[in-house]
Amino acid sequence: SSHCFSPPAISPAPAAQYCKERSVAGTLYFPPLTPKAPERSPSTMETEGFVEDQDKAAKAAEEEEIDDENWSDLERFQNFVRSQHPLRRLVCIKGLPEVLLTITVEDAMVAALPLLEEVTADEESSVRDALASNLATIVKALLSRATPEESTQVVDLVWALSEPLLKDKDQQVRAVAEEGVVEYAGMLTRELVAGSIIDNVLAMSHDEVEEHRMTAMKLLGELSFVLGPEMVKQKVSPEVIALASDHMFRVRKSAALHIGKVCRWVPKEHAVEELLPVYLTLAEDEIWGVRKACAESMSDVAAALPSQVRSTSILPLFDKLATDVSRWVRNAAFQHLGPLIATLSSEEVTPKLLEYYASMATGKGQCGAGDNEMPSFCAYNFPAVVLTVGRDNWQHLREAYNELLKDIQWKVRRTLSYSIHEIALILGPELTKEALLPALDVFLKDLDEVRVGALQNLSKLLGVLEPSCRSNYVSLICSLEMESDNWRFRQLLAQQLGELFTLFDEDVVQAELYPIFMKLSRDPVAEVRNAAGQQLQAILARLAELKVTWCDEFMEELQDLATDRVYLHRLMFAQMCENLLTASQPFDLEAFSKDFLPQLLALAEDKVANIRQKVATCLLMLKARTGLPDRHAAAISAALKSLQADQDVEVLRTMGQEIDTGMTRCRHQGLANGASRDAELRAALMSGAT
Numbered sequence: 001s002s003h004c005f006s007p008p009a010i011s012p013a014p015a016a017q018y019c020k021e022r023s024v025a026g027t028l029y030f031p032p033l034t035p036k037a038p039e040r041s042p043s044t045m046e047t048e049g050f051v052e053d054q055d056k057a058a059k060a061a062e063e064e065e066i067d068d069e070n071w072s073d074l075e076r077f078q079n080f081v082r083s084q085h086p087l088r089r090l091v092c093i094k095g096l097p098e099v100l101l102t103i104t105v106e107d108a109m110v111a112a113l114p115l116l117e118e119v120t121a122d123e124e125s126s127v128r129d130a131l132a133s134n135l136a137t138i139v140k141a142l143l144s145r146a147t148p149e150e151s152t153q154v155v156d157l158v159w160a161l162s163e164p165l166l167k168d169k170d171q172q173v174r175a176v177a178e179e180g181v182v183e184y185a186g187m188l189t190r191e192l193v194a195g196s197i198i199d200n201v202l203a204m205s206h207d208e209v210e211e212h213r214m215t216a217m218k219l220l221g222e223l224s225f226v227l228g229p230e231m232v233k234q235k236v237s238p239e240v241i242a243l244a245s246d247h248m249f250r251v252r253k254s255a256a257l258h259i260g261k262v263c264r265w266v267p268k269e270h271a272v273e274e275l276l277p278v279y280l281t282l283a284e285d286e287i288w289g290v291r292k293a294c295a296e297s298m299s300d301v302a303a304a305l306p307s308q309v310r311s312t313s314i315l316p317l318f319d320k321l322a323t324d325v326s327r328w329v330r331n332a333a334f335q336h337l338g339p340l341i342a343t344l345s346s347e348e349v350t351p352k353l354l355e356y357y358a359s360m361a362t363g364k365g366q367c368g369a370g371d372n373e374m375p376s377f378c379a380y381n382f383p384a385v386v387l388t389v390g391r392d393n394w395q396h397l398r399e400a401y402n403e404l405l406k407d408i409q410w411k412v413r414r415t416l417s418y419s420i421h422e423i424a425l426i427l428g429p430e431l432t433k434e435a436l437l438p439a440l441d442v443f444l445k446d447l448d449e450v451r452v453g454a455l456q457n458l459s460k461l462l463g464v465l466e467p468s469c470r471s472n473y474v475s476l477i478c479s480l481e482m483e484s485d486n487w488r489f490r491q492l493l494a495q496q497l498g499e500l501f502t503l504f505d506e507d508v509v510q511a512e513l514y515p516i517f518m519k520l521s522r523d524p525v526a527e528v529r530n531a532a533g534q535q536l537q538a539i540l541a542r543l544a545e546l547k548v549t550w551c552d553e554f555m556e557e558l559q560d561l562a563t564d565r566v567y568l569h570r571l572m573f574a575q576m577c578e579n580l581l582t583a584s585q586p587f588d589l590e591a592f593s594k595d596f597l598p599q600l601l602a603l604a605e606d607k608v609a610n611i612r613q614k615v616a617t618c619l620l621m622l623k624a625r626t627g628l629p630d631r632h633a634a635a636i637s638a639a640l641k642s643l644q645a646d647q648d649v650e651v652l653r654t655m656g657q658e659i660d661t662g663m664t665r666c667r668h669q670g671l672a673n674g675a676s677r678d679a680e681l682r683a684a685l686m687s688g689a690t
Helices: 053-064 073-080 086-094 096-100 105-117 125-133 135-143 148-166 171-185 190-204 210-222 229-243 249-264 268-282 288-296 298-303 307-322 327-335 337-343 351-362 374-380 382-389 391-396 398-405 410-444 448-456 458-464 467-481 487-495 497-503 506-521 526-533 536-546 551-563 567-582 589-595 597-605 609-624 630-644 649-654 674-686
Strands: 022-024 027-029
Touching (some): 073 096, 125 135, 125 148, 135 171, 148 171, 148 210, 171 190, 210 249, 229 268, 268 288, 288 298, 288 327, 307 327, 307 337, 307 351, 327 374, 337 374, 351 374, 351 391, 382 398, 391 398, 398 410, 410 467, 448 458, 458 497, 467 487, 497 506, 536 551, 536 567, 551 567, 551 597, 567 597, 567 609, 589 597, 609 630
Antiparallel strands (some): 022 027
């Protein structure tokens, strides 16, 4: 379930703001910036209008850093990666992946990557951070084009950049580098990771610097999935056991936090016999931070163990951590209780464990009140817990759900509203009607931030109900169509029309849903119209399934869009045609030729260029399709020929004509060039013409 885990923490924004690249003639352009002036002594006096020697030196240095427009991207990178100004170096590093795509792998290894060694020691942390964030992108840009021999060399070169960043003095740079190494390791073969990378990480685990051992422990855990069970058992596990007994508590904390990932990738018997005792020892560490880390990794460890071992070791451990003397340890245990329950089987989840979980919402029992975050964690993991224990144990969770429903924090209620359809699928029609429909009514009267969660998946929730109960919500659907305060609610309704058509019988479809579809197809907001148009194929399929007698009436109203005086409605018809032609399930060409093609061909002469462009797209797709009746081929060819001579640049581009990027629209309207148009405008102004 997507709700099995606690919401991830939001990383802090970088301290420095990055300058955006500008593109000039297809090359990266670096704005001229004043290089950093020599450091001034504290005694230097500054007076208004006084130009000091340092300012002159800075200006001279700026003038020396030329930017030749004839340079290639690689040459510009080579010149500015060592710029005196940090902002230039920053932009240079951020643009590196695009540069690498323009050169060969060999050139990258010889002329680009070696220059980055100096960047790993750049005096500006923002520059080093930019390089760390690009590690995976660099590997991706090169690896897809590299030979096996070049792949090994690329990995060695990138690791040579990664290692100093992993040992950087700035914690943010280290964290970004760790993420980058884990990301690009996922792109590599087991052999490449098992080579120099893992050996260097193992060497880091013996480093004298505490932070380096912590980094090594994290990487050993995160890279285990690449290495495979035997190598993790032979190489990684012994180092993890050693780090778990490190004399520095922060290293032990890192071991406690990541040992679960190692457990997942070793044989189960090794996890039980070797790693579980280490984990249980860490859970009794004298430092509360280590015990808290054990609480946070409990679900990972539990997922790697056999059911019997979980019952005898992990569940008793949760009892101990949930009653720990440290409030932080207790909170961590409860915050990760949902993911822990999700790893268990229904038989393993004891009533006491469910009482613990329910107390997060009610404030009763061991969890107690006072932590405002507990209801949020409880609500976030609710679908996973219900899925694990099943509908038969709903009575143990009902009170908790009702308490969350009334929680004063709207974010808690919003989380519930987004998952109500998932819980409905688990509980089935009867319990959904009894327990969840009252909750739905509450959500629909709540803040917009809460309403949107329930409305976004309304069709899925209604699909669980019996038809007789489902019909009670037709009036709600109609009210959404008339929603004027927030057009996004109309968009949410439009996106679900295809499913809603399948949920109701013909009477409701004809009387309510069909008019709603037509109104939303003419909605003043483009996003709403487009969302409705995307549902046309599903709606037509439902009407065919019902064998309705009024299908011709429906088609006539659709065709009226093609001749509407409002150009947006004509454009909507062309967009619907494109949707039918690009649908995952091909639309019947015979039906398309009968009901849509005549109007589409007429729109090829429309006065609005956007409509002609959309028609061109559709006709080109039709021409490429097989199975089109021969009698329509001539009309399509004639329309395409007309569009081939269109006066609009975008229409011509759609037709496949190569247009010079320097040409203006004026040139395609019969003017010789842009200069002649300028002369015409000047003459008009001189004569006072309008």
